[in-house]
Each structure stands twice: as structure tokens, then as C-alpha cells.
Amino acid sequence: xxxxxxxxxxxxxxxxxxxxxxxxxxxxxxxxxxxxxxxxxxxxxxxxxxxxxxxxxxxxxxxxxxxxxxxxxxxxxxxxxxxxxxxxxxxxxxxxxxxxxxxxxxxxxxxxxxxxxxxxxxxxxxxxxxxxxxxxxxxxxxxxxxxxx
Numbered sequence: 139x140x141x142x143x144x145x146x147x148x149x150x151x152x153x154x155x156x157x158x159x160x161x162x163x164x165x166x167x168x169x170x171x172x173x174x175x176x177x178x179x180x181x182x183x184x185x186x187x188x189x190x191x192x193x194x195x196x197x198x199x200x201x202x203x204x205x206x207x208x209x210x211x212x213x214x215x216x217x218x219x220x221x222x223x224x225x226x227x228x229x230x231x232x233x234x235x236x237x238x239x240x241x242x243x244x245x246x247x248x249x250x251x252x253x254x255x256x257x258x259x260x261x262x263x264x265x266x267x268x269x270x271x272x273x274x275x276x277x278x279x280x281x282x283x284x285x286x287x
Contacts, residue, residue, distance in 0.1 A: 155169075157247065158244045158247060158248070159172070161243040161247055162240050164240075164243060165236050165239060165240055166210075167240070168203075170193075170195070170199070170203050171206060171207055172237075172240050173193060174189060174193060174200070174203045174204065174207065175207060175212055175213070175229065175233055175236065175237050175240075176237055176240075177189060177192055177193065178207075178213055178227055178228065178229050178233070179229045179233065179234060179237045182228065183226045183227065183228040184226065184228075185218055185221070185224050185225070185226050185227075186201065186204060186225055186227065187224065189204070189227065192278060204227055207227075207233070210232075211230060211232050211233070212229065212230060212232055212233030212236055212237075213227045213228060213229055213230060213233050214227070214228055214230055215227050216228070
């Protein structure tokens with residue numbers, strides 16, 4: 139694929155991300171905290187090393203993020219049964235409710251903006267979704283060392 143296309147796609151993703159991240163601040167969360175909360179909600183209990191690998195963050199940063207989410211009562215930590223030296227984090231009921239509100243706000247922001255597009259542009263977005271979902275999965279897999287050979 140052409141590098142210009144990759145650069146354009148990255149630019150679009152970054153602009154969308156910045157705008158959507160603003161909705162997390164209404165809940166008192168930073169974008170990194172909201173992202174971690176979403177991953178913990180969607181993927182179930184995760185070790186801190188798994189969370190760091192998926193998020194592409196260093197362990198110290200993940201520790202800070204998890205510490206704050208724990209302080210807020212949005213996640214809980216427990217000893218990892220597979221590795222007693224490490225912890226596993228999982229979402230609490232309060233965390234799930236917070237995540238649902240952030241997700242709902244983000245969906246509303248996107249929906250409102252999509253309504254401003256022409257019918258053809260809306261259809262183009264819908265048509266592109268499967269490819270974008272596959273691309274996102276490839277990026278996640280490549281960052282966690284699970285890329286198909």
C-alpha cells in the first residue's frame with residue numbers, strides 16, 4: 139500500500155481519537171485510563187504485562203494507570219493464579235457502568251457527526267468498517283507478538 143495512504147489513514151485515526159478521547163474526561167478519566175478500562179472490560183481479567191503489551195505502554199505507566207483506576211473503584215486487582223508474583227486486574231460493576239457511559243458518549247459523538255455526512259459518505263464508512271476492523275486486529279496482534287506468519 140502507498141505510504142501516502144498510510145499517512146492519511148494515520149492522520150484520520152489520530153484526529154478521530156483526539157476528538158473521541160475528550161468524552162472520557164467527562165468521567166474524570168484520562169484517555170489512557172479510559173482505554174485501559176475498555177480493554178479490561180472487553181477482554182476480561184488481564185495481567186499487567188498483557189495490558190502493557192496490548193496498549194503498547196511501559197509497565198511503569200500501566201502501573202500508574204491501574205493504580206488510579208483501582209483508587210476510583212473501577213477495577214480490582216488480585217493475585218495472578220498462574221504467576222503468584224504478578225497481579226490480574228478485572229473490571230468492577232462501577233467500572234462497567236463508567237465504561238458504558240464513556241462508550242455511549244463516544245457513540246453519540248460519532249453518530250451525530252455521521253449524520254452530517256452525505257448518504258454516500260455514510261455508506262462508504264459502513265462499507266469500510268470490516269477492513270478497518272481487520273486492520274485494527276492486525277495492529278493489536280503485531281504489537282503483542284501474535285502476528286500470523
